[in-house]
Amino acid sequence: MDAIVTSPTGAPTNLASTSAPAIPKSHAEAHTGRTTAVHELAHCPEAAGAARRFTRATLGAWGVDEDTTEQALLVVSELVTNAVEHALPPVALHLDHHAAGSALRIEVDDGGPAPRDGTWTSSCTPDEHGRGSGIVARLAVTHGRRREDHCVTYWADL
Template sequence: MDDETIDQALLVVSELVTNALEHALPPVALHLRRPGNDGALRIEVGDGGPADHEGTWTTSCAPDEHGRGVSIIALLASAHGTRIRAHAVTHWAVLPAAA
């Protein structure tokens, strides 16, 4: 992967993991895959579902200091979404291969 794609992947991973830590129950698991031959990277972060309370960072900062993660992911990813199961939620994003 080229440096720009690596930087984008790190940003998407950071956003997804931070959201899981701040808004969801454990356990949190990160999975990175390159499922096809097209060079795309699939990033998945699974968690234990929504938490009853917001995380420490979210509650300690001003409203304008958070809340842009999904917009950032949407800008960088060719696709993204959420898969909900009984006691787990997986948020995912696909980064296209570098041109």
């Protein structure tokens, strides 16, 4: 399957024409009805906002309904924030849409656990953080984690 990849600056590395100028056209496989987009994110606090903008534009271009889009934005925000706060770079967001069943998979790859938490988490009291996995569990049909040699992927299906 082909995918569009964008850099942390938002510049696509494989640009195809699109009706939404900020988002490259994703590739679809005719026999599966599957569309995928990938966005590489900077490992910084602004990554969650960039991921939400990319997600909203991409899902809008795909014609995903507003309720699913709003749920996806919350899940994306939680998964990317966790990657920035608790893991090493690189961070990449993957969106995968199956048109037939309207299923949406969200994946966030990171470089594995960081030796210490990020600045936001470190500055909080325990009751000010730690709700992200509960939010993802509530919104997702299913979710989980996949470990590889130098990468951890957290995923959620909506």
